Amino acid sequence: MSLTTKSVTSSTDKLIDVEPTDVINLAKRALSASKHAAFLADNNTDLDNLASTSSSSFSLEEVKIVRSRRHLARQSLNRRAPKTKDMIFETYDSKSTDAQKRLSQGFDPNDPLRLFLWGPETKQLLTAKEEFELIAQIQDLMNLEGVKNRLESQFGREPTLVEWAQAVGLSCHVLKLQLHSGNRSREKLINANLRMVVHIAKRYQNRGLGLQDLLQEGTVGLMKSIEKFKPQAGCRFATYAYWWIRQTITKAIFQHSRTIRLPENVYGLLGKVMEAKRSYIQEGNHQPTAEEIARRVGIAIDKLEKLLCFTRTPLSMQQTVWSDQNTTFQEITADTEIEIPDMSVAKQLMRKHIRGLLNILSLKERRIIRLRFGIEDGKQKSLSEIGNVFGLSKERVRQLESRALYKLKQCVGSHGLDAYADLLR
Numbered sequence: 001m002s003l004t005t006k007s008v009t010s011s012t013d014k015l016i017d018v019e020p021t022d023v024i025n026l027a028k029r030a031l032s033a034s035k036h037a038a039f040l041a042d043n044n045t046d047l048d049n050l051a052s053t054s055s056s057s058f059s060l061e062e063v064k065i066v067r068s069r070r071h072l073a074r075q076s077l078n079r080r081a082p083k084t085k086d087m088i089f090e091t092y093d094s095k096s097t098d099a100q101k102r103l104s105q106g107f108d109p110n111d112p113l114r115l116f117l118w119g120p121e122t123k124q125l126l127t128a129k130e131e132f133e134l135i136a137q138i139q140d141l142m143n144l145e146g147v148k149n150r151l152e153s154q155f156g157r158e159p160t161l162v163e164w165a166q167a168v169g170l171s172c173h174v175l176k177l178q179l180h181s182g183n184r185s186r187e188k189l190i191n192a193n194l195r196m197v198v199h200i201a202k203r204y205q206n207r208g209l210g211l212q213d214l215l216q217e218g219t220v221g222l223m224k225s226i227e228k229f230k231p232q233a234g235c236r237f238a239t240y241a242y243w244w245i246r247q248t249i250t251k252a253i254f255q256h257s258r259t260i261r262l263p264e265n266v267y268g269l270l271g272k273v274m275e276a277k278r279s280y281i282q283e284g285n286h287q288p289t290a291e292e293i294a295r296r297v298g299i300a301i302d303k304l305e306k307l308l309c310f311t312r313t314p315l316s317m318q319q320t321v322w323s324d325q326n327t328t329f330q331e332i333t334a335d336t337e338i339e340i341p342d343m344s345v346a347k348q349l350m351r352k353h354i355r356g357l358l359n360i361l362s363l364k365e366r367r368i369i370r371l372r373f374g375i376e377d378g379k380q381k382s383l384s385e386i387g388n389v390f391g392l393s394k395e396r397v398r399q400l401e402s403r404a405l406y407k408l409k410q411c412v413g414s415h416g417l418d419a420y421a422d423l424l425r
Contacts, residue, residue: 141182208257221248
């Protein structure tokens, strides 16, 4: 017999011996004891179930569901190929170098242009239906502005709101609403296509204009395309605006990218030359010759050399020669109008030598040569003017001049004037 049966028999024997007055109290105690035992039994079964499920019923797949799959994948990768400290340091250094590169390139997180391009206005893409509705409202706005321009040319002043409303047959309140909706539609259409402007402008960088100037010109082209676009064209607005944006950007490059403006056909040839160079580099020829480029572009070599000569960019005289010094090109460039000391001394000696050589001529011939070539005052005189001075005819002055020059030529070699031949070139 077990312990439970013994305890039950002993408890029943005791209950038989108890008096009837104490039966109610004993029943109450037994009921409370049974409730307490049942509560303890429930707790024990819960703990046993929890222990059993944690040890046996939880499979490997259930553990994967509870734990992070990403963490398990990382653990498996670490078990297969553990990362060394050098690799960790290398990735850290690459991140730091990327950050330094962005800072060196002028990366400004507070740039208003960058913040505006990443705003919600530029991220919203428009459907064809939304574009059609916006363009319809913009066309209504343009019609209202056309009426205003006609009234302004008619009255010679800007019309009032009442006159404008009467001309279009609307009330002032409705006119204000249409103007507001038209302007909002224009702004929304512009903001939705600003990313396309940035995409096109980045393709024309490093051609003489900065990115902000290219974005400004591209935005002007976008606004022009809004005015010119018609829904009856049979295409989306972005397809139509693309050509206007590119046209305004290329035109701005033609006009403002260089100090000396080049014609558009020259820029067209330059584009073909750059495209030929790029194609050769993609094919593996990193240093194509002028003959190869000219053959691919379809022009002569002389024309290519002349084209490259025309496209040289001028440098400022105030620009520094070296980045680590303040020396400018103006400080190291010689002034061609100022003679060097050796040249000025040689010319002074030549003048003295020539004046001494003139002593072999007669007084009249010497004076004629001085007046004819401006040796005295630097002003050359004609034969008639010299004839008036001496009271001679023009022909007689010419004869005297030719005779004097003949005498001087005979004495050039004997007096050593050949040494000044380089000064006379």
